[in-house]
Amino acid sequence: MREQLSFLSSYSAGIGIHLHQDALRRFEIYLKELKAWNQKFNLTAIKEDKGIVIKLFLDSLTPFNLIKTGSMLLDIGSGAGFPGIPLHIADPSLYVTLLDSVNKKVTFMNHIIAELSLTGIEVIHRRAEEFAKTKKSAYDVVISRALTNLSEFIKLGEPFLKPDGILIAMKGSRADEEIRDAAKVLERKKMQVTDIKRFCLPFDYGKRGIVVLSRSL
Numbered sequence: 001m002r003e004q005l006s007f008l009s010s011y012s013a014g015i016g017i018h019l020h021q022d023a024l025r026r027f028e029i030y031l032k033e034l035k036a037w038n039q040k041f042n043l044t045a046i047k048e049d050k051g052i053v054i055k056l057f058l059d060s061l062t063p064f065n066l067i068k069t070g071s072m073l074l075d076i077g078s079g080a081g082f083p084g085i086p087l088h089i090a091d092p093s094l095y096v097t098l099l100d101s102v103n104k105k106v107t108f109m110n111h112i113i114a115e116l117s118l119t120g121i122e123v124i125h126r127r128a129e130e131f132a133k134t135k136k137s138a139y140d141v142v143i144s145r146a147l148t149n150l151s152e153f154i155k156l157g158e159p160f161l162k163p164d165g166i167l168i169a170m171k172g173s174r175a176d177e178e179i180r181d182a183a184k185v186l187e188r189k190k191m192q193v194t195d196i197k198r199f200c201l202p203f204d205y206g207k208r209g210i211v212v213l214s215r216s217l
Helices: 002-014 021-041 049-061 084-090 103-115 150-160 175-181 183-189
Strands: 072-076 095-100 121-125 139-145 161-171 191-200 207-215
Touching (some): 002 049, 021 049, 021 084, 021 103, 072 084, 072 150, 084 095, 084 103, 095 103, 139 150, 150 161, 150 175, 175 183, 175 207, 183 191
Parallel strands (some): 072 095
Antiparallel strands (some): 161 207
């Protein structure tokens, strides 16, 4: 476990994210708790330390440099807290809302937030369509990781955005295809793709594409 967390620290530093000892201590607790809860509640299909550290923790941190310090961030479909909790651990100035409709996942996220003594982060147990009615234009950043296709994410996320806010869709190797498929939704919602970050996770853990969208001028 310590070896994997050491790798998380060194690889994160290589992409401009410096995790202090307190952050690494929190990731260690997060790893232990996620594995323990997984045995009862099957929160994620990824079970081993290396996979959790790379495919969940490290992958969640990859949008870090796209998000301004102090942003109001909404994570739609957070599951077991990804990417919102790792991003908040790395930058406690972010005010993070974790949104999920599955009770066992909401229960786990509330548990891990308490275990890690995190502040400035909340968990909402609602569907995005319902939550949007009370949080219209409230967030600087709306993010999702492996939630749904890009078209559906735009429909879900756009109502939450402040006028100058951004959507961040964390995708796999089909990011370009999803962008093409979302052309009509982009036009209807008056959104545009402003950036695409392509990379591979270490140890052949998969190709990734981070799609950044904002409102058209």
